[in-house]
Amino acid sequence: MVLEKTLTKNYEHRKAAVQLRMVSQDGSPLKNMEFKINQIESQFLFGVGGFDAVEFAGGKPDDTALDEKRSVYLKEKLNKLFSIHNYATLPFYIGRYEEQEGKPDEKRLKAAAAWFNERNIKTKGHPLCWHTVCAPWLMEYSNAEILKKVIERIERDVSAFKGIIDTWDVINEVVIMPIFDKYDNAITRICKEYGQIPLVKEVFSAAKRANPDAILLLNDFDVSNEYEILIDKCLQAGIPIDVIGIQSHQHQGYWGAEKTHDVLKRFSRFGLPLHFTENTLISGDLMPPHIEDLNDWQVNEWQTTPQGEERQSKELIEMYEILFSHPKVEAITNWSGGDDAWLHAPAGFLRIDNSEKPSYKVLKTKIENEWRTETTLQSADDGCISLEGFKGTYEISYMDKKAIFNLDGKNSTIEIVI
Secondary structure (H helix, E strand, C coil), X not given: CHHHHHHHCCCXXXXXXXXXXXXXXXXXECCCCEEEEEEEEECCEEEEECCHHHHHHHCCCCCCCCCHXXXXXXXXXXXXXXXXCCEEEEECCHHHHCCCCCCCCXXXXXXXXXXXXXXXXXXXXXXXXXXXXXXXHHHHCCHHHHHHHHHHHHHHHHHHCCCCCCEEEEEECCCCHHHCCCCCCHHHHHHHHHCHHHXXXXXXXXXXXXXXXXXXXXXXXCCCHHXXXXXHHHHHCCCCCCEEEEEEEECCCCCCHHHHHHHHHHHHCCCCCEEEEEEEECCECCCCCCCCCHHHCCCCCCCECHHHHHHHHHHHHHHHHHHHCCCCEEEEEECCCECCCHHHCCCCCECCCCCECHHHHHHXXXXXXXXXXXXXXXXXXXXXXXXXXXXXEEEEEECCEEEEEEECCCCCEEEEEC
16 A cells, blocks of 8 residues: 555656746846746646537537527636636547538537637547447448548548547557447448457558648557557557557446556556546446446436545545556546536536535645646746646746746756746
């Protein structure tokens, strides 16, 4: 237990030291002056699902405007969630994004991405290829034609959003893909015929062609040895995986520290960054343990409870502390921002009425106070200031003058003209 506590509190790898050389417009050192230094953005990606922005910023699918009550509700929800989060996942399930062939929902998704970009919130598209929420119209084609159309879709959408969305979950849940038998679908068909690795290679190559600078993820809920084997085979095949995505839906109970440490140990051995892409912790009654596929638990209502909210808060902070302390983890995304989303689960930071749960408040305190740097320092006779802080973007100010700099550990000295 002592070891675990030490691991969860080691954040030194999240910090960097730098010598700031403060100079005036004429190049002379600004000596013996007090400067306020305020971190305005974290390098670490604290994420949450941003699906509501599609409706709020993009309107309804039929291009009609939202009524005022709905608009006010969504605005309040998004503003609360993204006052503390700096990373949003947006939906690109082909069965919804392109319900009719050749008619993608590009306009609304671009409006949503623009809403986030205007607020300096990074975005990720999810997913480009998946057997679930697949387009029925794809099944009208032969397997060769399906693969061709999937590749064309990836090239089209990654190109269209280049510079707007530059991070993608390229392919989702490949471990189960060829044996998925809940219902027939186009992606399982081609995965069975061509094989997992060839399909992964095709879709990653298409995304890389469309945007060579994009960050590309392989994403899965299966954290068994089978996912490790798949990753190993993909890397041996030269597939350009930039990040390993790990889903952590915990509808049936919290993983706990031991399992979380085990997952980190096994998947960090590949040397790639880790993103916990879909984290879920319940604040109500747990899903029964006999349910194998989470989607089989269909209920009309799933309430949050005071006891469940306290449990969720404690579990969430313990898990975030463990993940934030690990040097390979770059992002954590809580899948549901508010309750009554996927499976109607009470898995959000906000209740249905947008009121804040304990989990929201405790994470807000962590991000804004404990995992952020704000200080006042005085420059020396040579105009230099020694700063150590959490990596990210900073604002430094003196009276009414301000400047922005980035603390990332790459530069030992930064000259700031103010």
